[in-house]
Amino acid sequence: TDRDFIHPSILNADFMRIGEELDRIGTADAAHVDVMDNHFVPNLTFGADMVEQIVSRSPIPVDAHLMIEEADRHAPVFAEAGADSVTFHLEAAKAPVRLARELRRKNVAVGVALRPATPIEPLLDVIGEFDMLLIMTVEPGFGGQSFLEGMLPKIRRARAAISEANLEVSIQVDGGVSRETIERAADAGANVFVAGSAIYKAPDSVEEIAVLRDLAAA
Numbered sequence: 205t206d207r208d209f210i211h212p213s214i215l216n217a218d219f220m221r222i223g224e225e226l227d228r229i230g231t232a233d234a235a236h237v238d239v240m241d242n243h244f245v246p247n248l249t250f251g252a253d254m255v256e257q258i259v260s261r262s263p264i265p266v267d268a269h270l271m272i273e274e275a276d277r278h279a280p281v282f283a284e285a286g287a288d289s290v291t292f293h294l295e296a297a298k299a300p301v302r303l304a305r306e307l308r309r310k311n312v313a314v315g316v317a318l319r320p321a322t323p324i325e326p327l328l329d330v331i332g333e334f335d336m337l338l339i340m341t342v343e344p345g346f347g348g349q350s351f352l353e354g355m356l357p358k359i360r361r362a363r364a365a366i367s368e369a370n371l372e373v374s375i376q377v378d379g380g381v382s383r384e385t386i387e388r389a390a391d392a393g394a395n396v397f398v399a400g401s402a403i404y405k406a407p408d409s410v411e412e413i414a415v416l417r418d419l420a421a422a
């Protein structure tokens with residue numbers, strides 16, 4: 205892929221002012237919305253109704269990251285809510301390829317996410333079934349954690365397999381992405397960068413998005 209994408213995570217936004225918080229990231233490529241069910245991860249956030257409202261209010265596409273159990277049953281609801289991409293966790297899906305096909309029929313881009321401890325190898329044979337691979341660079345559940353440098357070889361292996369198979373699959377990294385870490389992730393082969401605290405805690409989020417974009421492309 206020859207283009208980089210910056211997806212601010214609204215997990216660190218001020219939820220009482222969500223409309224303005226979406227406007228703050230209008231120069232980004234998509235708004236990353238972290239859906240958590242308090243079972244797959246020990247935290248609880250938004251449901252499909254909230255995603256639907258975010259979609260209708262957002263000036264940019266919506267990238268839903270589902271950290272929820274029973275993905276096979278729930279993920280289609282988020283596609284119907286109007287998200288542009290729906291990413292479910294491999295660990296939470298009984299039939300990931302079947303689910304990916306069902307989601308694609310609903311005209312969303314489909315992502316598959318891996319927790320830090322989940323190996324990439326079993327997925328490589330079927331990687332063409334997905335539009336995006338999300339390699340978590342923190343343990344999912346909370347914003348503001350440190351980037352796990354140990355995930356860089358996993359990103360490299362995934363990128364090598366995707367190039368070798370001549371596929372157009374994006375690699376998204378999520379967790380601890382900042383000015384300090386984005387270049388290493390890009391260098392390893394990631395091209396979609398989720399950043400929550402780095403963008404929402406910055407005094408000027410438009411400037412921070414531009415800086416991250418430049419560093420990713422460097």
Ligand code: DX5
Binds near residue numbers: 347
């Ligand atoms: C964590 C979420 C992330 C989170 C990233 O489980 O998936 O999207 O918001 O936050 P930062 O960028 O602060 O690590």
Ligand code: ZN
Binds near residue numbers: 213236237378
């Ligand atoms: Zn996320």
